[in-house]
Amino acid sequence: MSTIEHDQLLLKGLAENDKKSIETIYRQNYSMIQSFVLNNNGSADDARDIFQEAMVVLYEKAKLSSFLLSCQLKTYLYSICRRLWLKRLQQMSKFSTQVENLEETVAVEEEIEEHEKVNNDFILMEHAMNKIGEPCKSLLDAYYLQKKNMLEIAGEFGYTNADNAKTQKYKCLVRLKKLFFAQYKNA
């Protein structure tokens, strides 16, 4: 199997949240990224963080049907990590941004920008979710995220029937929505 085919297969698996593919990507690339971060004023924990973030970027991309990898996956991942790490160094403004290069890179500015937006949305939703409290949080999680049906949820949470659970779920959703959009107003 050629590298390109191999990479494409991995990306397909990644988009489907397939554990095996994710593991393979980690195995093939993690050590390189780790040594890059360690060589440039970072710690092992930083390397972990950066790699995780890069995986999220890659995941977002892989899910798009329009995405076509124009270089090796290895190069792409490295470019993203490098950009993310540079950004973090800049934020800490502690170190010079002279960063050693281990690999060739491709332009990934757009990806990083998009990722920041996605990340921001994620944080906003997480905040709102953390604010609504229980049992709302679990209820919404069960219905909207785990996609369980109302009957199942009613049984799990101890509602007498699915209709009551449903009413409660909508009440929770209204609250979550309020909290979520309030953050936009404040921002």
Added chain:
Amino acid sequence: MEDILLLEAVERYLAGEMNLQEKSVFEDLRKKNAELDQLVVEHTYFLQGLDKYGTLKSFKHTLLEVESNLASEGLMATPALKGKAKVLSLWNKYKRSMAVAASIAGFISLLTLGLTITYTKKYGNESYYELVKEITKTNKEIIVLKSKNVLPAIPIKPEPKVDFMGSGFLIDGKGYLVTNAHVISKMKNIYVENTKGQYYNAVAVYTDNNVDLAILKINDTAFRAVTNLPYSIKRSNSDLGEQFFTLGFPRKEIVYGEGYVSAKSGSDGDTTSYQLTVSANPGNSGGPVINRNGEIIGIITAKDSKADGVVYAAKSKNIFNLLDKIKPEEKYQLKTPVNTTLKGLDRVQQVKKMEEFVYMVVGN
């Protein structure tokens, strides 16, 4: 309840669970009712967001699973305690506290950096020269000598060791003073002394390095609150050419000065201060700049060491900004003087009436 029914309808519509008839009725309603239309759009956006959040969350969960797998294989550095070797386990054990310590250290270094940056920004001009006086040894001896002769009648109180000297003035008769932040920045103990030679302990209540101002509170049982301060503090900006006088302590004696506002901004275009033409010397920092009506228009902060008579003063309205910042705390409800009783008096009378409220700020 109606909201909930509506929301349910919207969700069913979006999920494509409505039958044809329902759907056409709903779409009709959407067309007619802009509010409903908006609700559908908003809810679609929100549900998409929720969905994205869900998938990303489960993806992150998978990542963590993979990581812990790899970590247990030793392919990744692991933060979990393994206890293979004693040093290692100790390292693991204290890694957290070390990380905390390191992050505190990091934070402090960042803070210092930030401060340095603000300072370099504010005092980027090399010739910007703060007028706090550092007492040299010979000077100190002179002071000690002098005070022994001048102040024998005052109830015996150990005279503080004086390393730095500046000026300040009361803004609230209860014992609140304004001075420059740089005057007190190096002082561990702060004392204030009025023209009668009375010393009081003081503490800094609030400092703002950006505008270089600080509020002090006299913390001394010997201090008697003053009911009426003769001057007021001006809230608006002063005009070019406005004449003023200054009072301050470039030496142990209060010194009077006169000048005019020469520019509406300070060093490097700093709009929170004025440029004045007046003579000022180390020790004048923190002293009031008073116009002919007896309104305080500024606080002397620095001078240009290279140009003659170029002095900078923080605008008086900054005082109100500072007061607003400490206001949330109940004990700091300050009452600044609103009326000046100095208007129309001749200069000698004006100075006589207000000099006892101008303090020497000293410390070590």
